[in-house]
Amino acid sequence: MTAPVSDHYSAPRRSALAATVVALVASVTGCAGTRAPGDEPAPTGQALVIGASLELTGQGSALGTQQEHALRILAAKLDVDGVPVGRTRRPVRLELRDNQSDPTLAARQAGELAGDEGIQALVGGTLPETALALEGVARKRKIPFLSLAPGAAVTGSPDDEGYVFKLTPDDADVARRLAEAVAAQKLRRVAVLAAQGSHGDAGAEALPTALKAAGVRLDRTGRLPATGSDFRAAVRRVATGRPDAVLVWATAPDSGAAAKELRRSGYRGAILFDSGAVAEQTLRGTEASAVEGAYAVHPMSLNGSTLTSIAGSALARRDFMYRYLQEYGEYHGFAPYAADALELVAAAARLADSLDRGRIRAFLETQVVEGMAGWYAFSPSRHGGMEADSLAVFVVSQGAWTRIS
Incomplete structure (x- = not known):
């Protein structure tokens, strides 16, 4: 079969995206393992904490467990040097919960996690039903939420100040x-x-x-x-x-x-x-x-392909795949979504010079980047999902x- 490849970008659009990716890849990869020899490490401050409600058991476990693995791999990588926020480097900590593929339990977990002032963002929901439950709490509690479930596009809203982001394709x-x-x-x-x-x-x-x-x-x-x-x-x-x-x-x-x-x-x-x-x-x-x-x-990204020849993006993807294979024996194409979610939050905190939820939200919606799963182009009026050109x-x-x- 030779299915045609649709190009949804003009050349100027792709060039603009590529230029932005170069800057963001540099900012994110600066979070882990890139300190020059002889550099003094910055002081360690309050941890960057991500709360995750995932389907580790039940109907959605086939995809949910992949996200747990991805989060653990990226958190360990970022934690080598910490995430630079202001003049300090922040350790990374995960608060993981098994929602058992149950939307009611997912909503309760989201409320508990969002109520912890030390948590900067929520990640989760590989089933639309659990993702919607998490989304409702995130909107009410004004905490950035990065959804991993397939479904309709998420957009910013004046009512919730755009706290919900979606990573999967529309x-x-x-x-x-x-x-x-x-x-x-x-x-x-x-x-x-x-x-x-x-x-x-x-x-x-x-x-x-x-x-x-x-x-x-x-x-x-x-x-x-x-x-x-x-x-x-x-x-x-x-x-x-x-x-x-x-x-x-x-x-x-x-x-x-x-x-x-x-x-x-x-x-x-x-x-x-x-x-x-x-x-x-x-x-x-x-x-x-x-x-x-x-x-x-x-x-x-299912087979490790990239949309551009940008070295930083390709290297990050290969490194993630290697670590995933090393830790879990087999790489799965759905896995990079949670890794991208954590990278996006880390980059937003770095750009914001703050762990404030509102500032992280504001900088999340400015990111245009090729992640490990595909392209994301967030804006105040568009919070998801993945760009069509990634498919x-x-x-x-x-x-x-x-x-x-």
């Missing part, structure tokens, strides 16, 4: 790229299988518009039952019409389970996933043979994600 951008991939293969009739919940709702809403724009006919849309349920009935309803492709919009482990049922039902057409499928479970166990040859749209198409080949566009 649904419309992922849907557009999936539709382009289908059209590039000259597949004309497709069906959609969307998960239950907010994530599935977003896909079911975004895909019809994207498919129509690409000249692809949507035959039918089916909804998968709750995680852990029997998917056979839902799968057979969409496979009955023998579509050229089935687009599965769901997070792991539902993505692989849906693909397995599609193949078991006798369906032999193309299968395409949104970025929520990119997790270890999708390529392992009984789903492995079912997903071989399937496609996914995901930020191109690429991958295929599962011999049990691994291989970039094809």
Whole structure:
């Protein structure tokens, strides 16, 4: 398949972004391990503390545990020399909580964390439901919150002074790229299988518009039952019409389970996933043979690629991947989001010369940077998500994600 690569930036736009990245890479990498020989370390001050509510167990654990690993790796790296804030270097401390994929528990944890005056920002929520629960508390308590869940774009609001930021791609951008991939293969009739919940709702809403724009006919849309349920009935309803492709919009482990049922039902057409499928479970166990040859749209960082040739950004990504492999044995493409969240907060604190939550929020919304997962271009009116130009198409080949566009 040779899906076209959409360029959403003009040359001047890309040049401006690249110039900003150079400055920000320098500012962030200055936080860890870059002190010149002979330099005296700055005095140590109050810690930069990040509160995180993550799905370490339950439905979202496939993605939540990756974020815990990423936070630990970046915190250890930044803590080598500390984060320079004003005339002091601040140690980095994480306050990690397992929300068990439960929005009610996530909201309670957010309230506890936000109530601690020593915490500068909240990170978390790989499920839309838990992210929304965290977001509500962050808005009320006026603490910067960096969401890791897929979903609609987050924007600044006069009511909350823009305390919420989103790092994952927007649904419309992922849907557009999936539709382009289908059209590039000259597949004309497709069906959609969307998960239950907010994530599935977003896909079911975004895909019809994207498919129509690409000249692809949507035959039918089916909804998968709750995680852990029997998917056979839902799968057979969409496979009955023998579509050229089935687009599965769901997070792991539902993505692989849906693909397995599609193949078991006798369906032999193309299968395409949104970025929520990119997790270890999708390529392992009984789903492995079912997903071989399937496609996914995901930020191109999945295989270590960068959007630019900027040395600092490429080196940071390679270093993160090496550390992740060394610590946990296998690198996962969803992992860099939490690492980027921590880097963004550290850079904002450095630029603000302060650990004040309001000042960190103000400097978060000025950042235009290529992180390890992809490009971010925050502004007072736009707090997410990842830039569309970060997305690429991958295929599962011999049990691994291989970039094809």
